[in-house]
Amino acid sequence: MQQLLAPIEQFLACSTPDSWIEKAKQPQNLTTLLIDHCNCELKAAQTAMFLVRKYAVDKASAEQLLLWAKPYEDFVYKKERDIERFLNRDVKKNDLIGELTCRTDFAQGQDLVNKMVRLIKEEFHHFEQVLAIMHSRGIDYENRRAGRYAKGMMKQVRTYEPAALIDKLIVGAFIEARSCERFAKLAPHLDDELNRFYVSLLRSEARHYQDYLALASDIAQDDISARVADFAATEAALISSEDSDFQFHSGAPIA
Template sequence: MQQLLAPIEQFLACSTPERWIDKAKQNESLTTLLIDHCNCELKAAQTAMFLVRKYAVDKASGEQLLQWAKPFEDFVYKKDRDIEAFLNRDVKKNDLIGELVCKPGFAHGADLVDKMVRLIKEEFHHFEQVLAIMHQRGIVYENRRAGRYAKGLMRQVRTHEPATLVDKLIVGAFIEARSCERFAKLAPYLDDELNRFYVSLLRSEARHYQDYLTLAENIANADISERVAHFAAIEAELISSEDSDFQFHSGAPAQ
């Protein structure tokens, strides 16, 4: 675990505040955390899918991606929430059918597709895993809107290309890195099932952060350390400052 966490702790400009951990380890916080975590997994998949559709693949391939996401979005947004039916879909439910065709003229299309499709598949799987844990514990799924943390990071994204894409990838790296750090912080205070589950997520989340950062560096074709430092400061401020809402990526709970 420490090998995985060392580069992440170096990447992040601050640790999770003790006040957030104190709140998170209370029994009454578990429902909120699991519901928000479940939503975060789906949002991560949707964000990666948007990047692939917008920048990397042709229209037909974009439609294939939408079909891949349809069962998840129907469950969440159309409230077709037969959890048993959703979780027991065809064994190949998380497989993308067919090959994706990259757009011409974008040199990094294949790399973006390769890394993001793997990420999407894993995030879909994590969504289902959290949902199954919630179902076993009698916790009802709720759709949650993006919180202060994600909105605060996205406000810093530049509005001209390729800077927009580079910044979105850097934001993705910070969200994944913070998720990994919080899984590790939370795990010791959770019951055995959730402890094992959160520890099992560390490896994929650590790779996701690295994939986002590698893509940002390659697409920028320049030194991105200044932008990374900028987002590190913004992210640290959002994590360290008081937050009126308690969520998986919220700041220090307001006193």
């Protein structure tokens, strides 16, 4: 595990505050944590899908991606909340049926599609896993709005292309890296089921951060270290400073 986490700890400019871990491990906060985690998994899949649809594929393929996401979005936004039916639907529930056609005007389109489709599939699966754990514990799903962390990171994204895409990919890398770091720190303080589950997520989250960063570097075709350092400083400030809300990516709880 330490070998897996070492690059992430080097990438992030700060560690999760001990005060956040102390609050997160309290039994009365577990419901909030699981609901927000479930939301985060869906948002991660949606973000990756947006990047593929906007930048990499033709119109027909973009529509195909929306069909893939439809059961998840119906569950969340249309509130079709029959969990048993949702979790036990067709065996191909988490597969993108057919191939996507990349646009010809984006050189890195196929690489972005390959990396993001795998990420989407894994995040949808993680969403279902968290949802199943919640269901077994009598916790109902709730929609959650983006918190200070996500908004603070996205404020730094440039508004012109390809800089906007590069920045969005860097933001994705930090979100995935922070998730991985928090899973590792929190797992020892949770019950056996959640401990095993969070540890099982580490490898995929670590790869997601690497995929995002590799894509950003390839698309920039230049050194992105200065831009990564800017986002690292922003991310560390959001994580280290006091936060009135408690979420999976929130900052230090107000004393």
